Amino acid sequence: MRGLPSLLMLPLMLAACDGPLSALSPRGPVAAEIAWLWWAMLAGAAVLTVLVLALLAMGFGAPRPARARVWIHGMGLWFSVAVLTAVLAAGLWVGERILPRDDGAVTVHAHAWQWGWTFTHTGPDGAEVRSDNLLHIPAGQPVDVLVTAEDVIHSFWVPQLAGKLDAIPGRTNRTRIVADSPGTYAGLCAEFCGLGHARMRFNVEAHAEWPPLLAADDADTADPDREVRP
Amino acid sequence: MTDATQGAASGGPDESPARPGVQEAEELAIPRNPPRPALALHRELHRVWANDRGLWGQLTAVNHTTLGLRFMGTALVFFAIGGLLSMLIRAQLATHDGAFLDTELYNQIFTMHGSIMMFLFAIPMLEGLGIWLLPKMLGTRDMAFPRLTALGYWCYLFGGLIMLTALLFGVAPRDGWFMYTPLSDATHSPGINADVWLLGVTFVEISAMAAAVEITVTILRQRAPGMKLTEMPLFAWYMLGTSVMMLVGFPPLIAASVLLEVERAFDWPFFDVVRGGDPLLWQHLFWLFGHPEVYIIFLPAAGVLSTLIPALCRTPILGYNAIVAAVLALVFLSFGLWVHHMFTVGIPHMALAFFSAASVLVAVPTAVQVFAWIGTMWKGQPELKLPMYHILGFFLTFVMGGLTGVMLAIVPFNWQAHDTAFVTAHLHYVLIGGFVFPMMAAATWWMPLIFGKRRIKGLGEAAFWVILIGFHGTFFIMHLTGLMGMPRRIDVYPDNPEWVWLNLTSSIFGFVLTIGFAMFALDMILQATLGKRSARDPWGAPTLDWAMPVPSTSYNFASLPGPGMWARVAADVVLPLARGEGVLPGAPRGRREVLVTSVGGARPQHVALLPGNTALPLWLAASIGVFVLLMLAGAYALAGIALIPVAVLVWVWGRGLAPAGDLSPVEAAPGLRLPIHHHARPSLSQSGLFALLVADGALLASLVFGLAFLSVVTVGPVPAPAGGGGADTVTLLAVVVAAVALGVGAAGRAARRRSVAWAGVGLALNLLALALLAVVLGGLDDPTRHARDALRAVLAAYVVVHVLVAAAMSAFALDQFRRAEITAEVAGVLPAWRHWQGFTAVASALVAVAVIAQAGA
Structure with a gap:
C-alpha cells in the first residue's frame, strides 16, 4: 500500500506469505476467492497511493490554476465513486459466491468454550461423533459449520479454508468452509475471550473418505461431561 | 486584497469573486470605538479575566486558555503513559514465547492502552484544542460556559486517575477496550476491573458532553459580529460537526455503560441470553458510539489541516462550500455504518451489503477533502516549514489507512x-x-x-x-x-x-x-x-487567533473584532483591536463580558456576563468522584447518599446564574446599545439547554432502541407475561403523562405571567407525577427476571429522574420568586424549566407507550 516500495516488495512478500494460518496461502475455493480479492484491492490501492502522492508532490511547483470542478467534482466525487463502486461490486460478487446455501452440504457443529472447541459430525453409523479441538470434514466438498458458544463470544477461523465467524452465546451461526484436498489445517479463536485466548487453537482434518473411519483413540475425544447443545 | 492576503479559513467560497468580509461590512455596519492606550486596556482586562494567584488560582481557574492548555497537557501525559504501555505490548510480542508479562497483566495492558488512547488522550486532546482555539478564532473572550469547561476538566482528570490507579494496583480493566459481554459480565469478569472501565469512562465522558454542549453553543452564538455561519473559519465547521456527533454519539456509550454496570451490580440481565438479554445489544450500542468516535477524532484534525494548508500555501482554500458539505455528509454517514465492526457476528448478507455500501460511501467526503487540500497546494505556493512536514506525514499515512x-x-x-x-x-x-x-x-x-x-x-x-x-x-x-x-x-x-x-x-x-x-x-x-x-x-496567518499578542492574553481581545475586521490578515487588525477600536472594549464594569450574536448572520444580540474564578466545578467533580468510588467499592446505599451533595452543588451552581449587580444596557460601540443576557432571549444557557436536550434525546433513543432490539431481533426465552399491563398501570401512567404535560402549561403560564402561583401548580403537578411513578415502579415486574423487564424498569427510572429534575426546577423558580429575582424583565429559570418540562412530557409519553406496548406484547 505504500505505492512503489510495496510493488518492489511484492515477490518477497509472496514468498513470505506462506504459513499454516495464512489467509494468503488458501487451500480451498472460499479462501482463494478472498485472497484473489485482496491481491486485486492491494494492486488498486498501490496505484491510488502513488497517484495521490504524485499529485501531492506536483503541488510543490509554481502556483497554477486549480479549478474546483476538476478537483472537487472530478477527483473527489466522480473518480472516488467510480473506484468505490467497482470495489463494492467485486466484494458483493465474491460474497454471494462463498455464502452457505441450501445445497445439502455436509453439516458439522463447532461449539466454543473457555478455552477450547468441541466439534461434532455424523459418523458412519449415523451416530454423532464428538472430538475436542479436532474438526473432521470431507475434502473437496463444501462443509457448513454451525458455530455456537458456551460462555462468552469466541470466533471460528480456519484462515486457509474461509473467513471467520463469531460464536455467540444464544445464537447459532452458519459458515461454509471448503478444503480442496485431504490434509490438516490450522484453526484458532479470533475473538478475544479471556486468559486462554492465545492458546485456543484447533485443527481441521480433511478426509478423502466421508464419513471417516476413525481409530478408537481418535473418535470421541471429547470430554464426556461437557454438554454440547447445537 | 490579494490572493495571498485573503484569509485561508476566513475566505468564502473561492468561486465567488466577492469578498465576504466587505460584503458583510456593507450589511452590518458597526462604528469603531475611539482608540485608547493599549496598555491601560490590557491592565483593566487582565484584572478581570486573569486567574487567581498561586496554586489556588489553578484550582479556581475557569478561563478557556488555561483549561484548554491543561486539557491538552494532561492528554499528552496520558499519551505518554499509553505509549509506554504499547512498548510493553511490543516487548512481549517481540518473540514467540515472551515471558515478559503474564497473560492477566498483558490483557490489562492492552485494554488500558486502547482505553487510554481513545478516552484519555484523543478525545480530551481534541476537546482541549477546541476549547483553547475556538474563542480565539471566532473573536470572543471565552467559551459560553466557563464553569462547565472546568467541571469537564476535573471529571476528566479524576476519571483518568481512577483508571490509572487501578492499573497500578493490578485491577485495571482487562476485557478489551470494547468490553464485549458476556466476557465483561459479573460471571466471567469478577472483581472490580470491568467496573473501573464502566464507571471511569462514564465519569470521563461527562467532560465530553460538557465540551460538546459548550463548543456547539460557542460556535453558534459567539462569533465575531458579521461572521456569518456560511463564512466562518473551516475549523469551526469541523468542530461544530464534531460536537454535534459527540452530542448524539456519546449517549449510546453512556447508556450501554450504565446498563452493563447495573447488570454487574444488581443482576439486571440486559445482556444475559438465559434471561432474554443479548450480548449483541452491547455491540450495537458500543459501535453506535464507536464508529462516529473515529470521525469525532478525525474531524478536528481535518479542521486543523483545512486551516494550516491554505495558510502555508498563501492562498484561500479550494472549495470552501464543498468542504462544509463533506463535513456534514461525514457527520450524517458516520451514524449509518457502525455494523462494519460486526461483519462477523452472523448478520444476513443483504444487511451486510447495505452497511458495506454505507462504509464505502463514507470514503467519498473524505476523498473530497483530500483532493481539495491537494488542489489548494496546486493553486498556492506551499512552504516546506515544520508544520508542512507533519502535513505530508499525514497524507502519506492517512491515504494508506483510508x-x-x-x-x-x-x-x-x-x-x-x-x-x-x-x-x-x-x-x-x-x-x-x-x-x-x-x-x-x-x-x-x-x-x-x-x-x-x-x-x-x-x-x-x-x-x-x-x-x-x-x-x-x-x-x-x-x-x-x-x-x-x-x-x-x-x-x-x-x-x-x-x-x-x-x-x-x-x-x-x-x-x-x-x-x-x-x-x-x-x-x-x-x-x-x-x-x-x-x-x-x-506565520502571516489570516485567522483571528493570530490577531492578538503572543503569548495570548487571558482575555484574547481587548476589543472584539467588528465587521470587516475579521476578514483581513490578522496582523492588520492587531493594533486597532488592542487599542479598543473594536466592539465591547475593555472591562469598564469590572466583569467578564462577551458578545452574543445570532446563529446565522452573527448580528449582535446581547452581552453575556460570564462567571469568574470559582472552585465550584472542582467541588462538584469531586463529589461526583466520591459517588463513583463508592459505586466501585460496591457500597451502593452509600453511593445513593453521595448523590445528595451532588444535587446540592448543582443547586448552588444554578444560584450562580442569578442576576446581580448593574443590569443596565451596555454601549458596545458608538450607537450600539445592547441589553445584558438577563434581559435578552435566547440566552447562551438556553442554547446550551437545547444542545443538552439533543444529547438527552439520543440517550432515550438508545434505551428505546435497546428495548426494540431485545423484542424484535433477540431470539431468547420468551418473557413471562409482563405485569404492568393491567388497567391500573395503564391508568396510572396516563395520569403521570397528563400531570407532566399539564406541568408544561403551568411552566408556560408561570413564564409568561411571571406568576408564582403557576410555578407552585407546576411543582405540585411534578410531585404528583413522582408519587404516581413510585406506585408504577412498585407494580413493574422484578427487573432481574427478564431483560425486557429490566429495560422497562430503566426507562421508568429515566422518567423518574427527568420529573425529579423538573420538580427541582419548579422549586428553584419558587425560590427565585421568593428572592424577587424574577421580574417583568428577568425571567430567571422559568424558560429553562418550561423547555425541560416539555421535553419530559414528550419523553414520559414515549416511555409510557413503550412500557404498555411491551406489556401488551
Missing part, C-alpha cells in the same frame, strides 16, 4: 482480516495518520501563540523523520502479520515461528517511534523554555 479502511469495508475480505493484526495496522494508520500527525502540525503551528517563543531549529525536523520511519516500520509490515493469521490480543504464539520476524521488526521500529515522540516532546519543551521571543503572527 485505503485499507475501504478494503475492510468489503465484507468477504473483512471476514479474513477482522480481529487480526491487519486491523491493528489499519487503525493505527488512520488514527496516527489522521489525528496524531495533524495534531503535531497543530502543535508546531500554534506553539508561538501558546508560549510566545520561537522554536529551536533542527530538532523538530529530526523528530518528524524518526517518527515517520518508526511508524511505518512498525505498522506497515503489521498488515502482512495479520494476513498471515496473527489474531489481535494474543500474548504468545509458540506454534507460529513464521510470525517472529514480522513481530520483531514491528517491535524494533516501535521503539524507534517512541524515541521520535520523545524527541518531539523535547522539542516542545525546549521551545517553551529556551526559545527566543516570537513576533506576533509569525
Whole structure:
C-alpha cells in the first residue's frame, strides 16, 4: 500500500506469505476467492497511493490554476465513486459466491468454550461423533459449520479454508468452509475471550473418505461431561 | 486584497469573486470605538479575566486558555503513559514465547492502552484544542460556559486517575477496550476491573458532553459580529460537526455503560441470553458510539489541516462550500455504518451489503477533502516549514489507512482480516495518520501563540523523520502479520515461528517511534523554555487567533473584532483591536463580558456576563468522584447518599446564574446599545439547554432502541407475561403523562405571567407525577427476571429522574420568586424549566407507550 516500495516488495512478500494460518496461502475455493480479492484491492490501492502522492508532490511547483470542478467534482466525487463502486461490486460478487446455501452440504457443529472447541459430525453409523479441538470434514466438498458458544463470544477461523465467524452465546451461526484436498489445517479463536485466548487453537482434518473411519483413540475425544447443545 | 492576503479559513467560497468580509461590512455596519492606550486596556482586562494567584488560582481557574492548555497537557501525559504501555505490548510480542508479562497483566495492558488512547488522550486532546482555539478564532473572550469547561476538566482528570490507579494496583480493566459481554459480565469478569472501565469512562465522558454542549453553543452564538455561519473559519465547521456527533454519539456509550454496570451490580440481565438479554445489544450500542468516535477524532484534525494548508500555501482554500458539505455528509454517514465492526457476528448478507455500501460511501467526503487540500497546494505556493512536514506525514499515512479502511469495508475480505493484526495496522494508520500527525502540525503551528517563543531549529525536523520511519516500520509490515493469521490480543504464539520476524521488526521500529515522540516532546519543551521571543503572527496567518499578542492574553481581545475586521490578515487588525477600536472594549464594569450574536448572520444580540474564578466545578467533580468510588467499592446505599451533595452543588451552581449587580444596557460601540443576557432571549444557557436536550434525546433513543432490539431481533426465552399491563398501570401512567404535560402549561403560564402561583401548580403537578411513578415502579415486574423487564424498569427510572429534575426546577423558580429575582424583565429559570418540562412530557409519553406496548406484547 505504500505505492512503489510495496510493488518492489511484492515477490518477497509472496514468498513470505506462506504459513499454516495464512489467509494468503488458501487451500480451498472460499479462501482463494478472498485472497484473489485482496491481491486485486492491494494492486488498486498501490496505484491510488502513488497517484495521490504524485499529485501531492506536483503541488510543490509554481502556483497554477486549480479549478474546483476538476478537483472537487472530478477527483473527489466522480473518480472516488467510480473506484468505490467497482470495489463494492467485486466484494458483493465474491460474497454471494462463498455464502452457505441450501445445497445439502455436509453439516458439522463447532461449539466454543473457555478455552477450547468441541466439534461434532455424523459418523458412519449415523451416530454423532464428538472430538475436542479436532474438526473432521470431507475434502473437496463444501462443509457448513454451525458455530455456537458456551460462555462468552469466541470466533471460528480456519484462515486457509474461509473467513471467520463469531460464536455467540444464544445464537447459532452458519459458515461454509471448503478444503480442496485431504490434509490438516490450522484453526484458532479470533475473538478475544479471556486468559486462554492465545492458546485456543484447533485443527481441521480433511478426509478423502466421508464419513471417516476413525481409530478408537481418535473418535470421541471429547470430554464426556461437557454438554454440547447445537 | 490579494490572493495571498485573503484569509485561508476566513475566505468564502473561492468561486465567488466577492469578498465576504466587505460584503458583510456593507450589511452590518458597526462604528469603531475611539482608540485608547493599549496598555491601560490590557491592565483593566487582565484584572478581570486573569486567574487567581498561586496554586489556588489553578484550582479556581475557569478561563478557556488555561483549561484548554491543561486539557491538552494532561492528554499528552496520558499519551505518554499509553505509549509506554504499547512498548510493553511490543516487548512481549517481540518473540514467540515472551515471558515478559503474564497473560492477566498483558490483557490489562492492552485494554488500558486502547482505553487510554481513545478516552484519555484523543478525545480530551481534541476537546482541549477546541476549547483553547475556538474563542480565539471566532473573536470572543471565552467559551459560553466557563464553569462547565472546568467541571469537564476535573471529571476528566479524576476519571483518568481512577483508571490509572487501578492499573497500578493490578485491577485495571482487562476485557478489551470494547468490553464485549458476556466476557465483561459479573460471571466471567469478577472483581472490580470491568467496573473501573464502566464507571471511569462514564465519569470521563461527562467532560465530553460538557465540551460538546459548550463548543456547539460557542460556535453558534459567539462569533465575531458579521461572521456569518456560511463564512466562518473551516475549523469551526469541523468542530461544530464534531460536537454535534459527540452530542448524539456519546449517549449510546453512556447508556450501554450504565446498563452493563447495573447488570454487574444488581443482576439486571440486559445482556444475559438465559434471561432474554443479548450480548449483541452491547455491540450495537458500543459501535453506535464507536464508529462516529473515529470521525469525532478525525474531524478536528481535518479542521486543523483545512486551516494550516491554505495558510502555508498563501492562498484561500479550494472549495470552501464543498468542504462544509463533506463535513456534514461525514457527520450524517458516520451514524449509518457502525455494523462494519460486526461483519462477523452472523448478520444476513443483504444487511451486510447495505452497511458495506454505507462504509464505502463514507470514503467519498473524505476523498473530497483530500483532493481539495491537494488542489489548494496546486493553486498556492506551499512552504516546506515544520508544520508542512507533519502535513505530508499525514497524507502519506492517512491515504494508506483510508485505503485499507475501504478494503475492510468489503465484507468477504473483512471476514479474513477482522480481529487480526491487519486491523491493528489499519487503525493505527488512520488514527496516527489522521489525528496524531495533524495534531503535531497543530502543535508546531500554534506553539508561538501558546508560549510566545520561537522554536529551536533542527530538532523538530529530526523528530518528524524518526517518527515517520518508526511508524511505518512498525505498522506497515503489521498488515502482512495479520494476513498471515496473527489474531489481535494474543500474548504468545509458540506454534507460529513464521510470525517472529514480522513481530520483531514491528517491535524494533516501535521503539524507534517512541524515541521520535520523545524527541518531539523535547522539542516542545525546549521551545517553551529556551526559545527566543516570537513576533506576533509569525506565520502571516489570516485567522483571528493570530490577531492578538503572543503569548495570548487571558482575555484574547481587548476589543472584539467588528465587521470587516475579521476578514483581513490578522496582523492588520492587531493594533486597532488592542487599542479598543473594536466592539465591547475593555472591562469598564469590572466583569467578564462577551458578545452574543445570532446563529446565522452573527448580528449582535446581547452581552453575556460570564462567571469568574470559582472552585465550584472542582467541588462538584469531586463529589461526583466520591459517588463513583463508592459505586466501585460496591457500597451502593452509600453511593445513593453521595448523590445528595451532588444535587446540592448543582443547586448552588444554578444560584450562580442569578442576576446581580448593574443590569443596565451596555454601549458596545458608538450607537450600539445592547441589553445584558438577563434581559435578552435566547440566552447562551438556553442554547446550551437545547444542545443538552439533543444529547438527552439520543440517550432515550438508545434505551428505546435497546428495548426494540431485545423484542424484535433477540431470539431468547420468551418473557413471562409482563405485569404492568393491567388497567391500573395503564391508568396510572396516563395520569403521570397528563400531570407532566399539564406541568408544561403551568411552566408556560408561570413564564409568561411571571406568576408564582403557576410555578407552585407546576411543582405540585411534578410531585404528583413522582408519587404516581413510585406506585408504577412498585407494580413493574422484578427487573432481574427478564431483560425486557429490566429495560422497562430503566426507562421508568429515566422518567423518574427527568420529573425529579423538573420538580427541582419548579422549586428553584419558587425560590427565585421568593428572592424577587424574577421580574417583568428577568425571567430567571422559568424558560429553562418550561423547555425541560416539555421535553419530559414528550419523553414520559414515549416511555409510557413503550412500557404498555411491551406489556401488551
